[in-house]
Amino acid sequence: LEQYVNIKFCMKLGKTATQTYELLRDTYANETLSRARVFEWHKRFVSGTKSVEDDTRQGRPSTSQNENNVARIREMIQQNPTITVRMLSDAVGISKTTCHQILRENLGKLTPSHRTRTRRHQ
Numbered sequence: 001l002e003q004y005v006n007i008k009f010c011m012k013l014g015k016t017a018t019q020t021y022e023l024l025r026d027t028y029a030n031e032t033l034s035r036a037r038v039f040e041w042h043k044r045f046v047s048g049t050k051s052v053e054d055d056t057r058q059g060r061p062s063t064s065q066n067e068n069n070v071a072r073i074r075e076m077i078q079q080n081p082t083i084t085v086r087m088l089s090d091a092v093g094i095s096k097t098t099c100h101q102i103l104r105e106n107l108g109k110l111t112p113s114h115r116t117r118t119r120r121h122q
Contacts, residue, residue, distance in 0.1 A: 003033050007041045017042035064098040070106045073099065077109070 003024055010020040021038040032038075072092050076083055089099040103109045 003028065003038075004041055007038060008045045011042055011045040064094045065101055065106070069094060069098075070102050073102050074107060077107075 006024060006027075007020055010023060015023070017039045020042055021032075021035050024038060025032045033041075069092050073088055076088055076091060085096050085099050085103070089096045092099070094102075
């Protein structure tokens with residue numbers, strides 16, 4: 001959000017998209033938004049967009065991260081604490097990314113493979 005505010009500020013100062021990107025890169029280094037994103041937002045602000053918030057997205061909401069899948073993953077981990085994310089995602093029929101999200105956000109756990117690696121080092 002901070003970088004979007006800075007893009008808007010640079011645009012108001014009359015900086016080009018290239019100049020804005022270079023200033024952001026100098027300031028944020030590896031944390032800088034992509035060049036394409038900076039140019040996109042610079043163009044939005046030039047065309048009159050006032051808000052620095054992303055537009056609301058169209059389409060259906062995600063349905064993979066639901067209570068049924070959370071319960072299934074919880075049960076599988078209880079039955080086999082060394083199960084991998086890949087095995088969980090294949091068994092439940094969801095992506096590994098969604099499986100990671102469920103583990104982190106819904107179950108408050110490190111990923112199974114990370115827990116296993118941690119045990120090996122102890």
